[in-house]
Amino acid sequence: MLATPSPETRAEQVDMHELAPYVDAPRLRDARSGADGVVLTWEDGTEARLPWLWLRDHCACTACRHPQTRERLVLPRATVAPASEMHLTDGHLQLTWPDGHESRFDGGWLHQRRPGQAAASPLPAPRPWDDAYRLERIRHADFTGSATGERAWLEALIRDGLVLLEEGPLADEEVSRLATRIGPLRATNFGARFDVQSKPNPNNAAYTAIGLALHTDLPNWQHPPAIQLLYCLENDAEGGESLFADGYQVAETLRREDPEAFRLLSETPIDFRFQDEEQDIAICAPILACNADGRVVEVRFNNWIRDTLRLPAEVIEPWYRAYHRFWTLLHEPRHQLDLSLRPGDMIAFDNRRVLHGRAAFDPNTGRRHLQGTYLDRDMLESRLRVLARQP
Ligand SMILES: [Fe+2]
Incomplete structure (x- = not known):
């Protein structure tokens, strides 16, 4: 026995x-x-x-x-x-x-811990969106009611950089309650929590009704927020579909199809800058950052807050050509995922990997209101390691 x-x-x-x-x-x-x-x-x-x-x-x-x-x-x-x-x-x-x-x-x-043995990790490796990629959907009740549901959500977000939570309550600040289960909200110059809806005197394109091309948020920060959560409370205006593209996948396509463009975007730091009456937040960094193995680990892409292009004259035209090529690839239908958020949905994505945007909407046909916040990736990984202590 x-x-x-x-x-x-x-x-x-x-x-x-x-x-x-x-x-x-x-x-x-x-x-x-x-x-x-x-x-x-x-x-x-x-x-x-x-x-x-x-x-x-x-x-x-x-x-x-x-x-x-x-x-x-x-x-x-x-x-x-x-x-x-x-x-x-x-x-x-x-x-x-x-x-x-x-x-x-x-x-x-x-x-x-013996030499030569890689540390065991419950974190899945990032998996670029290939043809087999399907958006992972988790029910709100499964996320809040079971470690299995929460783990599935965390794993999908780390692996795919994007996950949808569905069938949540239409409750103000639900996004903050969900985020706090994982870690403290990451504050920026837009506050720890923000409302995405058209408003008078906007200081950011997100607060208008215009369409937003694909971008990452706050690439002008030294450490842009990693995880963005957007909780949909109202969405009955015409238009306003959410758009996503996997920066890792598109960067690999660029590397394959146009290696010189990839080299320029990954080796050339450029200036990003946000300025208003109170702040001037700026950094010089490349669009694509690679780790020691040459793998793309971060994408900074936001055409609104790209600052003056300060490059040697002979690099300026090749750089614009490379930038335009990456922009075109990002917006090709084969790389883009469209999603109409329903009230009670929360989309979460890795802002340093997955680019997001939205179609224009008509504020005269209905209301569109999302509540958003950010989390550090460290907190996401920490939460998954803690949950993985239980077999
Ligand atoms: Fe954004």
């Missing part, structure tokens, strides 16, 4: 001051010490060498890790002498250092 893990068995794990689970990872079967560290073998046959410096630095005793904050309390040294004693007990490693300090390591915890 298979033994099910009893509370006693689980209590045998070494407390590594770690909230992510590690109890189900394999235990240690063998440990051999040498001048350059310990060679460990786990029950599943994997083997790895851990240097003495690493082991001393990762001691989880209460002198080395704060038992409440789980933060590291010691500075690593430049060198460390090998442990003077080593034991394997119940699949865990126990070391005694020459100065008498004792360290215990959970075998499963070590298995998760």
